[in-house]
Amino acid sequence: MYMSNVIRISPCFRSPQRRESQFHLYDLGVSQYFSKSALRKSDSVKNSIVFTKNIHVIGGNLRALTNYSEEGPVQDLDSSPVSIELELISSESQFDRVIAEAQQLEESLVIVWMASWCRKCIYLKPKLEKLAADYYPRIRFYCIDVNAVPHKLVVRAGITKMPTIQLWKDSKKQAEVIGGHKAYLVVNEVREMIENEYTM
Structure with missing residues (x-):
């Protein structure tokens, strides 16, 4: 055993x-x-x-x-991480670089738009970090603090509420989940969003 x-x-x-x-x-x-x-x-x-x-x-x-x-x-242990910290994007040029790299590698990525003052974002973040571990390494998860980047980038991404979780592929936003309800429900919706992308 x-x-x-x-x-x-x-x-x-x-x-x-x-x-x-x-x-x-x-x-x-x-x-x-x-x-x-x-x-x-x-x-x-x-x-x-x-x-x-x-x-x-x-x-x-x-x-x-x-x-x-x-x-x-x-000897063959499961070395999968339990949780992966969301990588922070702090500028528009970094955002463009991350999107371009994902397109070049033909990968999808998840971007979590949040704010430091948003309580729902704070509660949701550790749960999304666990979700990120489930999809590691095929999907990378990033986060952006809307107060730390130019407003132009926030408008460009179509962000109106926090937290908003977007799935990007081929340099385009494919889908999004607006996390206005309980964290576990948001995580389920994000998982469904990712799975729908892979079954299309």
């Missing part, structure tokens, strides 16, 4: 009786995700498990950085 899931865990502590780097976890449900060689029941603490492999805890989630099988470590 391979271990590749992220598992929610309860607080853990080091065993005072063991000097090795092992953890006791109060969650017997995790045993289904690990091979027998990666864990065993603890005798010193009731209803706990001792992990005998290196495990990393990140923000309340248990994320295995190495896959294990009965035979040992598995």
